[in-house]
Every structure is written in C-alpha cells, then in structure tokens.
C-alpha cells in the first residue's frame with residue numbers, strides 16, 4: 001500500500017482482483033467513486049475506482 005492509500009472504514013469490497021483490495025475484504029483506495037448516475041438496480045452499479053491488480057500506477 002502506498003502512504004497516501006488508506007483503508008476506508010465501513011466499506012466492504014470483495015473484488016480481490018482490484019489493485020486497492022485489502023485482506024479482510026477492505027478497500028485501500030482512500031476514496032471511491034460509484035457509478036452510474038440514475039442506476040435502477042444493484043447490479044447496474046459499479047466502482048469506477050476499480051483498477052486491475054497487475055496495472056501500474
């Protein structure tokens with residue numbers, strides 16, 4: 001984890017293929033953005049902050 005990265009309290013994320021995923025189903029991105037606007041179902045929403053584990057910063 002980079003120094004600026006920070007585990008977000010209250011966010012559980014199971015996406016273990018994300019660069020920001022942290023053991024214990026936590027997110028270490030510091031802040032996250034969820035989209036899209038006007039979503040009508042749970043399935044339609046996504047974390048826009050997601051970044052594949054093997055991508056470079």
Ligand code: SF4
Nearest residue numbers: 013018020021027047
């Ligand atoms: S950035 Fe999004 S997908 Fe990645 S660990 Fe955090 S909440 Fe999950």
